[in-house]
Amino acid sequence: MIEIIVNGKSMAWTSEKNVYTLIIDTLNYPAESSRFVVALNGELLPAEQWPSTRVNNGDIIDVLGAITGG
Amino acid sequence: MADSDVFTIAREEISSRLWLGSSMYPSPDIMVSAFASAQPGFVTMSLRRQTAGDLANNDYHERVNQWLGASQSRLLPNTAGCQSAKEAIQLAILARELFKTSWIKLEVIGDEYSLQPNVFELVSAARELSAQGFYVLPYCTDDLVVCESLLHAGCPAVMPWGAPIGTGKGIINPYQLRTLRARLPDTTIIVDAGIGRPSQAMQAMEMGADGVLLNTAVAKAANPVAMAGAFAAAVDAGRAAFHAGFMTERDMASPSTPVAGMPFWHTAMRGG
Numbered sequence: 001m002i003e004i005i006v007n008g009k010s011m012a013w014t015s016e017k018n019v020y021t022l023i024i025d026t027l028n029y030p031a032e033s034s035r036f037v038v039a040l041n042g043e044l045l046p047a048e049q050w051p052s053t054r055v056n057n058g059d060i061i062d063v064l065g066a067i068t069g070g
Numbered sequence: 071m072a073d074s075d076v077f078t079i080a081r082e083e084i085s086s087r088l089w090l091g092s093s094m095y096p097s098p099d100i101m102v103s104a105f106a107s108a109q110p111g112f113v114t115m116s117l118r119r120q121t122a123g124d125l126a127n128n129d130y131h132e133r134v135n136q137w138l139g140a141s142q143s144r145l146l147p148n149t150a151g152c153q154s155a156k157e158a159i160q161l162a163i164l165a166r167e168l169f170k171t172s173w174i175k176l177e178v179i180g181d182e183y184s185l186q187p188n189v190f191e192l193v194s195a196a197r198e199l200s201a202q203g204f205y206v207l208p209y210c211t212d213d214l215v216v217c218e219s220l221l222h223a224g225c226p227a228v229m230p231w232g233a234p235i236g237t238g239k240g241i242i243n244p245y246q247l248r249t250l251r252a253r254l255p256d257t258t259i260i261v262d263a264g265i266g267r268p269s270q271a272m273q274a275m276e277m278g279a280d281g282v283l284l285n286t287a288v289a290k291a292a293n294p295v296a297m298a299g300a301f302a303a304a305v306d307a308g309r310a311a312f313h314a315g316f317m318t319e320r321d322m323a324s325p326s327t328p329v330a331g332m333p334f335w336h337t338a339m340r341g342g
Binding site for chain 2: 007008027028029030033034035036037039042043044046062063064065066067068069070
């Protein structure tokens with residue numbers, strides 16, 4: 001069982017995933033999009049590294065997009 | 071305004087001394103119309119956790135991007151909400167990746183009630199981000215020594231508050247802003263936060279600020295588009311007045327119209 005936190009919410013599954021599979025296939029974010037970025041355990045994970053980065057038990061992943069701000 | 075009054079920060083030309091936030095507008099259309107009315111030098115945005123659904127429905131981001139592509143405005147991401155140097159550095163790095171710019175409005179909040187910056191964490195984050203090649207524009211207090219520390223950390227400008235964020239109180243400590251201008255004559259100073267009225271923006275510019283950054287005063291106006299235009303006029307007028315040089319204030323009245331040659335008056339007084 002792999003348990004992680006995505007955007008503050010717990011997720012769990014049994015098979016192995018990489019970050020690309022998690023973000024695009026499981027969470028349905030748009031592929032090839034420049035409208036969001038991914039942080040793995042608080043650090044930027046560039047898009048080109050998603051396929052080669054395995055999701056490990058206990059990882060904290062944040063998916064961030066633009067919002068209005070002052 | 072004289073053509074020679076070119077505004078540059080970090081050797082980059084900035085198209086306007088009025089900068090606007092993108093938050094709290096009644097609609098994306100009104101936001102963009104306000105931008106068109108003000109022609110801001112920078113437009114600020116931020117970044118937060120978003121679901122796939124959030125991204126698909128993010129009209130504001132789409133409209134800001136369209137505006138940036140069709141105008142001279144630049145994008146200024148912020149680190150709003152961060153409470154430590156570590157958080158702010160992490161968010162700034164993510165912002166650079168998302169927005170494809172090295173400009174960052176660095177915010178590190180130290181007090182949730184007043185939204186006063188934590189200047190110790192701010193200086194620490196500014197030093198690290200500057201070393202990483204960011205153009206760090208720090209939202210700071212109006213403390214002279216803090217501003218000097220931020221400049222030493224590598225910031226190409228400082229952005230002292232006029233008053234706490236969202237209060238609209240204007241320049242609550244004009245003495246301190248005058249001190250900053252006098253002691254840091256070659257530093258780019260942007261008054262950020264607390265500006266509620268065009269007259270307050272004009273006051274900041276008359277006092278020698280190089281620009282103002284505001285959001286709520288335009289977004290929460292009854293007519294944001296008209297208010298954006300009013301702020302643009304005020305900032306231009308304040309800048310022109312600062313360059314024009316002010317008269318010396320005096321306590322005694324002094325007639326504007328020459329007294330010499332005045333008929334009747336002294337005759338009437340003597341004849342009374």
